[in-house]
Amino acid sequence: MTGDSGVRVRFAPSPTGFLHIGSARTALFNWLFARHHGGTFILRIDDTDEQRSTEESMREIYDSLKWLGLEWDEGETAGGPHAPYVQSQRGEIYEKHVAQLLDDGNAYRCYCTPEELAAMREQARAEKRDQTYAGKCRNLTPADCQRLEAEGRRPVVRLKVPPEPITVEDLILGDIRVEADALQDEVIVKSNGSPLYNLTSTVDDLEMGITHVIRGADHVNNMPKQVLICRALGMQPPRFAHVPLVLNSAKGEKLSKRRHGDLVSVGKYRQDGYLPRAVINFLARLGWSYDDKTEIFSIDELIDIFDLGRVGKTNSVFDIQKLQWLNGHYITDMDIAARTNAVIPFLQQEGLLLKTNLTPDRRAWLEKIVESVGDRLTTLADIIPQTSFFFVDNFEYDPKAVKKWWKKDSALEILGGLRDVMAPLKTFNLEEVETAIWEYTDTNGVKRVQAMQPLRIALTGVSFGPGLFDIIALLGRDKVMQRLDRAICHVNGGA
């Protein structure tokens, strides 16, 4: 699947938790961009923060990406010419580049301690200045270094940043200009010897031949730093495109794992019964649009028309109602067989269906149930409240429904009346049942709804759901009569 257009993009998550919904959108934009241009989509794991990175998180990210259908052409599990694709395994590569930077005089060792730096920052803030490192250790002699190391100090490595403003073009945001004052000699290697994000990310983008860095806008101010590193390395930087962030609806702040829990987890939407197609469509339209009216896009259409130039500059708010609408649309869009397949795991998980293969009869019956539900599913998990009564007999009666529709005397009369007209039916087919019920309501002057709702509650326990005649047909005579008796007994105050 590796393309030959020369376009190479990467999605580089840090494995510090589940796949965040905003990250998923970044992955999607990268993937769409690669597919649109016939390029290569690379998955790289940026785990230089050993403290927070976990193996489990890595697996979950793989799972979520695969579930969304965002297959990668190069990366862990896919292989590729630039393996390994996990930063924690690429130490030597970074060391080599840091050595070059040091040798060329483009980087230097700094012996300031974190405490000293914090003090300098505090002072800068008090004086309302940029809190940038002033380059104190920039011109240390080898003798100075020796003396400081003798004190027990361990140096960090800093990039030597030229004192001039820099302007970098962003494919979404336009030109980003940073004044020389706001730039500082960034730390690229920690005092314990481990390289930092701006270094590793830049080196890998260069090494892996990345042509376009498409990532979240929380990285915009890393862009100049990384371009500077490229220059110091004598390399041409990739092009950048920063995608505005996805905010939390309530407060308008960045959606974060810490604050918003699994609300932002792709895995949660999978569990809750959302379709990958719906999530993709939703994510695509968050911050991107094609024209002034189209909302529904197939994957192929997205690949065909996706364009970074149509990504907006403003942050957007995650609106689950729109996702729900799309999900309902895509569920309805599936044929009955596919919908049945999709819903089976949810029924099994709820214990309504055994986790074994269905017999052809049982399968046909299930499909009819699914068909009866029609377009009432917003999520696949909605199959439970919509149909659980098909699978269990001793369901509870919803108290609110009972209160509204089972006023003792009338309910008894109606349920009894319905039982009496249905009992003698010969075939109990849909037509026959319908005729009998309408005959009952018409001759007794009962409004249809006043008969149907009590009956529905008797048969399903709730006041909503598929068409009642479909339910009756699927339940069959025995269950219908049993449930009617049970309901009458219940209204009478029985158990």
Next chain:
RNA sequence: GUCCCCGUCGUCUAGUCUGGCCAAGGACACUGCCCUUUCACGGCAGCGACACGGGUUCAAAUCCCGUCGGGGAUGCCA
């Protein structure tokens, strides 16, 4: 505080670059009506925005300036 970015209906957005076709269009949500055995679906209708103030211009949502608001960053995290 400082730096960077952004500001069209509640939300996602079209329109902004290339000023007039915009008394601002679509979608989700919401409200009402129709349909209807329920709940949904669907159909129709309604509600609803150019952050504010200056300027440029015959003409500004679109260009310029300022203010205000929001977000991000400011780390030996990514």
